[in-house]
Amino acid sequence: MSVAAGTVAEAKGGTTRREHILDAAEACFVRSGFHRATMQDIAREAAMSPANIYRYFASKEDVVLGLAERERERGAALVAEMERAGDRRGALMGIIERYFAQVTRGTAVLRLDIWSEATRNPGIAAMVDRSEEEARGWFVQTLARLATAPDCDPAALYAAINPLMKGIMVNRALLPDYDPAPAVAQLRAQLEAGLAGRLPALSRDEPAEAAISHPAMGGAR
Amino acid sequence: MSVAAGTVAEAKGGTTRREHILDAAEACFVRSGFHRATMQDIAREAAMSPANIYRYFASKEDVVLGLAERERERGAALVAEMERAGDRRGALMGIIERYFAQVTRGTAVLRLDIWSEATRNPGIAAMVDRSEEEARGWFVQTLARLATAPDCDPAALYAAINPLMKGIMVNRALLPDYDPAPAVAQLRAQLEAGLAGRLPALSRDEPAEAAISHPAMGGAR
Numbered sequence: 001m002s003v004a005a006g007t008v009a010e011a012k013g014g015t016t017r018r019e020h021i022l023d024a025a026e027a028c029f030v031r032s033g034f035h036r037a038t039m040q041d042i043a044r045e046a047a048m049s050p051a052n053i054y055r056y057f058a059s060k061e062d063v064v065l066g067l068a069e070r071e072r073e074r075g076a077a078l079v080a081e082m083e084r085a086g087d088r089r090g091a092l093m094g095i096i097e098r099y100f101a102q103v104t105r106g107t108a109v110l111r112l113d114i115w116s117e118a119t120r121n122p123g124i125a126a127m128v129d130r131s132e133e134e135a136r137g138w139f140v141q142t143l144a145r146l147a148t149a150p151d152c153d154p155a156a157l158y159a160a161i162n163p164l165m166k167g168i169m170v171n172r173a174l175l176p177d178y179d180p181a182p183a184v185a186q187l188r189a190q191l192e193a194g195l196a197g198r199l200p201a202l203s204r205d206e207p208a209e210a211a212i213s214h215p216a217m218g219g220a221r
Numbered sequence: 222m223s224v225a226a227g228t229v230a231e232a233k234g235g236t237t238r239r240e241h242i243l244d245a246a247e248a249c250f251v252r253s254g255f256h257r258a259t260m261q262d263i264a265r266e267a268a269m270s271p272a273n274i275y276r277y278f279a280s281k282e283d284v285v286l287g288l289a290e291r292e293r294e295r296g297a298a299l300v301a302e303m304e305r306a307g308d309r310r311g312a313l314m315g316i317i318e319r320y321f322a323q324v325t326r327g328t329a330v331l332r333l334d335i336w337s338e339a340t341r342n343p344g345i346a347a348m349v350d351r352s353e354e355e356a357r358g359w360f361v362q363t364l365a366r367l368a369t370a371p372d373c374d375p376a377a378l379y380a381a382i383n384p385l386m387k388g389i390m391v392n393r394a395l396l397p398d399y400d401p402a403p404a405v406a407q408l409r410a411q412l413e414a415g416l417a418g419r420l421p422a423l424s425r426d427e428p429a430e431a432a433i434s435h436p437a438m439g440g441a442r
Contacts, residue, residue, distance in 0.1 A: 031341075035257070112337045115337075115391055115395055116334055118395060119254075119333065156403070167383070167384025167389075167391070169391075170336055170391060174336055182381070183380075
């Protein structure tokens with residue numbers, strides 16, 4: 001994700017200096033985690049003085065928030081780029097390819113940390129909520145336009161693929177040699193089935209568990 | 222999960238004292254995270270002196286490891302209990318009910334933290350690997366025995382449901398009012414379809430993306 005790190009480092013403007021600090025912070029956080037990495041570490045990684053870092057970010061939390069916000073903006077930019085480059089279906093499949101099939105371990109580790117941090121930090125939680133809402137809005141709108149069957153429910157389809165997307169990130173972060181290809185194939189197949197109105201588990205009126213012999217759980221402990 | 226906290230607190234044996242400290246640590250970690258919570262906090266929560274805590278755990282990392290190990294043991298105990306209580310299908314559906322449909326936010330937050338920690342801490346990573354391997358072993362064996370179609374591939378079926386399981390945990394931790402029911406229904410439907418040999422995305426020879434118009438990603442950036 002830190003594609004432009006080299007050029008950014010050479011730039012002098014405030015925005016690019018900010019970007020440079022975020023790149024350095026990202027490297028530190030992926031290596032050591034939010035909590036172990038210090039502003040000192042980030043300054044060292046950025047080859048700047050700590051005092052200079054504090055001109056751009058008031059605290060480490062501010063840096064974390066800046067990174068989460070940048071992740072969100074990059075997602076939005078990627079969507080815009082994909083939509084310019086091709087049709088809606090191409091944009092959808094392109095997003096899945098870039099976000100999941102090609103996700104680097106560093107990006108996945110950072111995402112896992114941001115989620116973990118969001119469970120306790122209201123600022124990060126608000127940012128994550130905003131990202132989630134934006135993603136949901138875009139997906140539901142895109143799925144609605146791509147649906148090929150009248151009984152495709154775009155909101156339910158997104159709700160169905162969303163945990164799978166998150167799980168791919170977790171596995172990518174957790175397992176150094178994880179190959180996301182099978183899970184991404186599954187994601188595409190679910191999208192395909194959902195768009196064609198063939199996703200049985202999506203019907204909320206008639207939940208899938210009805211079809212299964214359900215054990216009586218009542219008495220146990 | 223801390224069902225026996227009250228009785229454990231009253232007990233005097235080393236094992237139960239250890240359990241009591243782990244219960245206190247779990248409460249602290251869920252509230253503040255591994256990194257913010259101190260041994261002092263854990264001691265306060267356990268109503269013990271810090272020196273006494275250190276008789277049972279050499280360091281905070283040791284406590285984290287103890288918690289991860291306890292999570293693993295509880296999973297194994299739950300499986301054993303389910304297998305005693307009913308047939309294999311009942312055990313499978315019971316595990317899914319308890320682990321996913323009924324998961325508390327605290328348990329999910331702790332799981333997310335353990336995963337996040339595993340990306341950097343080799344001790345925690347080894348424990349997570351062991352849990353993952355045990356879960357995989359049990360599921361693959363159970364799915365193999367429950368398969369109703371010759372072309373059900375238990376290992377591929379487990380690989381397919383595994384990221385969905387992880388994503389349910391993430392959403393449960395991340396979204397305070399998350400209802401796992403639809404995702405759990407989907408999990409059951411996938412299991413059902415997979416056991417009956419009807420899960421298109423599971424065929425690795427003929428990946429699902431072949432069915433989809435795939436955008437050319439090559440040139441971009």
